[in-house]
Amino acid sequence: MKKEQLKSTVALLILFLAAAGCKIPAVIQRSENRKTPGAYSSNLPVDTVTSANLPWRSFFTDEDLLALIDTAIKNNQELNITMQEISLARNDIRLRQAPLVPIVGARVGAGLEKVGRYTSQGAGDASTEIEPGRPVPDPLADFGASLYANWEIDIWKKLRNAKKAALGRYLASVEGKNFVLTSLVAEVANAYYELLALDNQLNVVQQNVALQQNALKIVAIQKEAARATELAVQKFQAEVRSSQSLEYEIRQQITETENRLNLLLGRYPQPIRRNSSTFLELMPAEVASGIPSQLLANRPDIRKAELELSAAKLDVKVARAEFYPSLGVSGSIGLQAFKPSYLAKLPESMLYSLAGDLAAPLINRAAIKAEFSSANARQIQAMYNYERSILTAYLEVANELSKIDNLKKSYGLRFEQVTALNRSVGISNDLFRSARADYLEVLMTQRDALEAKLELIETKKDQLVAVTNIYRDLGGGWK
Structure with a gap:
């Protein structure tokens, strides 16, 4: 009799398991696309050396900039918020670990x-x-x-997979912190270079105001001698006021840039220590781009997307296990x-x-099916996000490499333009004094020279920013 009861119990158990496991939705699979082109450009030699492996203290050489970056890493609020996210993810691992052992x-x-x-x-x-x-x-x-x-x-590995997913998200949060760190280093450097550029533009405008005021004195004397008209005096006066107005606009930009930099450093407004006198003599650092496949290992955002994808796959397994008996x-x-x-x-x-x-659930499993479908959708979403991260990283590096090359050529041409216009300003002033040039020629020459000098400084800034950005885009700045 006991044997018959045991057989009946086993048969009932098998029937129960079969009923509980029937009609489980299939997992939607999609292959991962990790392929990247062999090089960023056909014009560049293929070399596995990459600047991403350089620590930021070695990549940047300006002592003032290094001090600012060091302060930002210690005090930046966004970075500190990210550190707390790491703590939250670590606690989630402990939470998922608890059900694996008896209570x-x-x-x-x-x-x-x-x-x-x-x-x-x-x-x-x-x-x-x-x-x-x-x-x-x-x-x-x-x-x-x-x-x-x-x-x-844990007969279906549901609890173990949940713990692995939590571990993956913890590692993803660490990569998220690294991504914030490399972005912070680049932001501080770019704001610093912008500040140096604004200082030089302010100096150029002030020199131009002095030059224009001198020309205004000359035209006023010529008017007294009946060699110029009131129209010429007023034109020169207007040009002086325009340049003086531009000076205050640049001063406001300097204040705002300093405050933006102080915000990155996590402190209230205060002067930024810097040496702007040698700005135009700064040479952008040489950058080794390496090969595109190295982005998968060096870019924190790609590594984060990859870990989130792995966690999403484990979430699907956890959701699928809900259909089985516990x-x-x-x-x-x-x-x-x-x-x-x-x-x-x-x-x-x-x-x-x-x-x-x-x-095990037998009837009304709609909630479990909905959660399983959502986990499946999140997995596919994470896959697309991972692929987009790789594509975005590749395009960012390719764009910056092209930009660096074009800016180098552009800077050389602008430097020649400024040199020619500086000579033109001297010539036009001499001709104006001897009444062999019209005052409008002098005004236009001075205006063109001012614009060219400001654009030359802007191009130099763009060169330095482009080098900083490609260092960030290659995955440098967090090591």
Whole structure:
């Protein structure tokens, strides 16, 4: 009879498992595309050396800039917020680790119960005696102390996969911090170069104002000698005011750039230490681009997207395991009696229990299916995000390499333009003094020279910024 009961139980269990496991949705698979071109440009030689491996202290050489970057890394609020996100992700790993081991606890309690006399329980208690002539106390006290344990056996690796997914997201948060770090280094450097450029533009405008004021004095003298008209005086006066107005615009830009840099450094507005006198003599650092496949290892945003993709795949496995039965085991052992002195009477006061249960959803599994579908969709979404990260990184590097090359050629031409216009300003002033040139020629020459000088400084800034950006785009700045 016992064998027949056992066979019936096993058959019922098999039937239960079969019913619980039927009609489970399939996982939507999509192959990963990790391929990258062999080079960024057909015009560049293929070399595996990359500037991304250089620490930022070696890539930048300006001592003032290095001090600013060091301060930003210590104080920047966004970076500190990201560090807290890492702590949150680390705690999530501990949260996912807990269900893998049994939950063991201790329980101590005391209670008092009085049941109605005319109830089934009350009538039973009245006829029960522990010893002859000694009925059960009324009201009935209850004292106990026990240990208990609950454990879900991870037969489908649901809990282990959830822990691995949490670990992947923790590592992704670390890469997220690295991405914020490399972006911060580039932002500080770019703001610093912008500040140097604005200082030089301010100096050029001030020199131009002095030149224009000198020309204004000359035309005023010529007017007194009837060699020029009031129109010429007013034209020169207007040009001086225009340049003076431009000076205050640049001063405002300097203030805003300093404050933006102070924000990156996590401090209130204060002067930024810098040496702007040699700005036009700065030579952009030589950059080794390496090969595109190195971006997969060096770019923190790509590594983050890859880890998030791995975590999303594990989430699908966790969601799929919800369709299968879960096996739980629980038990307890302890002492219980209605008088404290009886707790020491063994084995009468001992209690223990051991139970196992198998549970699985059979009907109305819509919520589980919805979560599974969402996990599938998030996995595909993470795949597209990963592929987009690779494509974006490749295009950013290709664009910056082309930009560096074109800016180098542009700077050479602008330098020649400024040299020619500087000579033109001197010539036009000499001709104007000898009444061999019109005042409009002088004004236009000075204006062209000013614009060319400002554009030359802007091009130099763009060169330095482009080098900083490609260092960031290659994955440098966080090591």
